[in-house]
Amino acid sequence: MLEIATKGTKNYWLWIAFLLIVIGAGTVAYLDQFFNGLMITGMSRDVSWGFYIANFTFLVGVAAGGVMVVIPYYLHDYEKFHRITILGEFLAVASLVMCLLFIIVDLGQPVRMLNVLLYPSPKSMLFYDMLVLNGYLFLNIVIGWKVLEAERNQVKPPAWTKPLIYLSIPFAIGIHTVTAYLYCGLPGRGYWLTAILAPRFLASAFAAGPAFLIILCYIIRKFTKFDPGWEAMQTLSKIVCYAVIANLFFFLCEVFVVYYSGIPGHQTHLQYLLFGYHGYNALVPWMWSGFILMAVGAVFLVIPKLRNNYILLPVACAMIFFGAWIDKGMGMIAGGFVPSPLHHVTEYMPTLQEIIITLGVYAAGFLVLTILYKLATQVKEEVGG
Amino acid sequence: MMEKSRRSFLKVAGIAAIGLGAAPAMNFAASDSQGSAAAVKAKNPDALHAERWGMVILVKKINDKIAKQITHACHTQHNVPDFTHEVDTQKFPDTRPVNHNQEIKWIWKEKFHYAFPDKEDEFLNEKFHHLPFMVLCNHCKNAPCVQACPTRATFSREDGIVIMDYHRCIGCRFCMAACPYGSRSFNFRDPQPFIAETDPDFPTRSKGVVEKCNLCAERLAKGEQPHCVEAAEGAIVVGDLEDPASEIRKLLRENYSIRRKQSLGTEPSVYYIV
Structure with missing residues (x-):
């Protein structure tokens, strides 16, 4: 199946060359x-994790976001997602490659x-993180590949993939x-010592992952003959909408607890991020941009008229994606x-x-994503045509 | 010439590293009645033992001069790089400029409200604002860094010392995020150019690993007091917390003492008497 990736248009090869140059520079x-x-790096004794771990954390979310197409399709037989499930799984693979x-x-x-x-x-929690990240990567490679191969051969996927698919959900x-x-x-x-952190991470993951998937659907529509389906994209946008609202709500819960209790050890971090602390405020504009992007994006998506707008939808998704990146990353x-x-x-x-x-790491991830999506869309074109 | 001195230096550092790495294992074997011949040979009859090592810092006895002495004694004899040290450009020709935020420290002075941020008080006695509080690894009974380490490169010894294997550390810095006391430093770069004179009794570290105070485990094993104790002119006492007859227990009985961020439940082994 991999041979599909060796044949492409001029644009395809230009894009691959561009990614290779960025990987080379990286x-x-x-x-x-x-x-x-x-x-x-800009890291220091006091700030001992930085941009790398920030992007890692965000991309774990994008990878987990793939499950938002897997659950409706495999658990609720939501047929509209049939065409894009593979896109969610392959996005997870590329994201996990970047994470590692x-x-x-x-x-x-x-x-x-x-x-x-x-x-x-x-x-050590890092031990378990290693286990689940590698496990989820393995599951998505096997599931995505087997299901796509079966589709190409116009047969049913092997029965043993079913339990793996169910297993991938808790993963x-x-x-x-x-x-x-x-x-x-x-x-x-x-700032981290809060039980809402995991729910908050999941909420922003289920917003950022599907939001990015919608943008990818637009790109696929533009550059291939495969149509992921407008209705599927609409359903995805509703998922993004409620997930980003949940994320903002969880954040406001955090803000309430921190400011109403007034415990300095918890408050100083939010103070630094939102208003500056003792005159230090490098991240203040970032944080506000992040939350405004997410909030405006949520408004766009919650109003059906705006959500159904073909031009506006990718804009709203991009806003939410970058908002989540700022909130969860830096x-x-x-x-x-x-x-x-x-x-x-x-x-x-x-x-x-x-x-x-x-x-460079992002380019490597996009290279994996490009190749996997090339396979997926080509197979879908063949079968559909 | 340069090549030669570097080689001989590496040799010394290597031997020192082997010695330190082997010491805990040998101590462990030696405490076993079935200890092998090799372990018996390594057992030093003068070695100091404790059920749980602890430290008492008599803050009022420390002034800026003594504080400096303490840091100097510890850092020079543990080969802790000093980023203000002028680099020998002949020996290390391509040394890049330093970022002082990436410095390494094992024991250093802090003002009261930094050492005890949860005890900040606007009506605090004025003199506390000026006292130098020496801060270092607390050798916690429930050390978050030990729990966080994904390779067990940081571990708690049976005698309570939280110590590191610099050769196992992968440099993930999870321990630095876990430490509530900012006691850990990371080697963002090769420390060699910033060590004025290498002390052959202690290993130097490579870039990419974390390090911190080890309560001079290498000295206790030889029956000597930690460097900071020797430099502190009586202001720092190290001893067995579990021994009611020890000097530190006597000090803790007779004085009111505080520990850093007690409410977190990490059970620090370093006490401050103010």
């Missing part, structure tokens, strides 16, 4: 980091990575829950570290080199 920047250490790459580029000693397997530590919830547990179980970090990670446990303020901004490495 690799060169990473090699410098590999030999000189994480000193090339982000973890690797964040390690100080990447060559010792396998120590996680050599000395398994069941008390999707699991990857994001465990990723939230990385943060919310740490006693000294007031805001969540840098916000948790500022102020430090000693209430010192060290602000964080990624360096250019850090951004180039990040773009």
Whole structure:
């Protein structure tokens, strides 16, 4: 089936070449980091995780968001999603590839990575995160591939894929829950120490993942003969709408608890993010942009007339996607570290080199996504035509 | 010349590293009555033992000069890089400029409201604002860093010391996020250019690993007091918290003491008497 990816239009190859150039630039920047250490990043003693882990956290959400097409189709036999289920699964694969790459580029000693397997530590949440992320990646590759292959051969998918599909649902919830547990179980970090963190992560995941899927549907419609179906996209947009509203609601719950209780260890982080703290306010415009983007996007999607607008829908989805990226990426990670446990303020901004490495990882993910989507759309075209 | 000195240095560092890495394992074997011949050989009759090591800091006895002495003694003898150190450009020709936010520290002074942010008080006695509070790893009984470490590179010894295996650490920095005291530092870069004189008694670290205070486990094993205790002119006392006859227990009996962020339940082993 992979041979499909070796034949394409001029635009296809131009896009692949562009991605390879970005990957190349990212690799060169990473090699410098590999030999000189994480000193090339904007991270510090106080802010010891940065852009890499921020993007990792966000992309775990995008990967988990794929389950929002799997559940309706496989659990509720919602036929409209038949054509896009594979897109959700392959988006999860590409996102997880990026997640794992982000973890690797964040390690100080990447060559010792396998120590996680050599000395398994069941008390560490990172151990479980590794298990669920790799498990979910494996499940989606196998399921996506087998189901697509069966479709190409116009036969039913093998019976053993069914239990794997059902298993992938708790795994999707699991990857994001465990990723939230990385943060919310740490006693000294007031911004993360909240039971609503995992639900909040899931809500923003179920908004950002399907929102991105809708945008991808537009791109597929433009560049291939395969039509994912306007009705499917409409249903997806409703999912995005309610998920982003849930995410905003959870955030407001957090704001209430933090400000009404007034406990300084919890309040200072939100204060820093929303209004600035002791004159430090680098992230304030980011945070407000993030929440305004999500809120306006939610309004667009909740009003049927606007949601049904073919031009407006991808705009609203892009707003929600970037809003969630800010909220869960930079805001969540840098916000948790500022102020430090000693209430010192060290602000964080990624360096250019850090951004180039990040773009390299994204390009690698998009390369995987392009190839998988190329297979999926081509097979669908063949079968449908 | 340069090549040679680097090689001999690596040799010394390597031997030191092997010694430190083997020490906990050997101590463990030695405490076993079935201990092998090799373990018996390593057992130092002078070694100091405790059921649970702890520290008492007599804050009033510390002034800025003593604070500096303490940090200096600890950092130089543990090969902690000093980013203000002028780099020998002949030995390390391509050293890039430093980011001071990426510094490494094991023990350092903080003002009261930073050391105890939850005890901030607008009517606090003025003199507390100026006292130097030495902060370091608390060697917590319930250490969040030990729980977080995905490779068990950070672990609690039976005697309560929270210690690291620098050769197993993968540099994920989960322990730094987990520590509520900001006691951990990461080697964002190779520390060598910033070590004025390498102390051969202790391993140097490579880039990409986390490090922190080890309560001078290597000195206790030789029957010596930690560097900070020696430099503190009586202001820091280290001893066995579980031994009612120990000096630190006597100090804790006779004085009111505080610990950092007690409410988190990490059970720090470092006490402050103010």
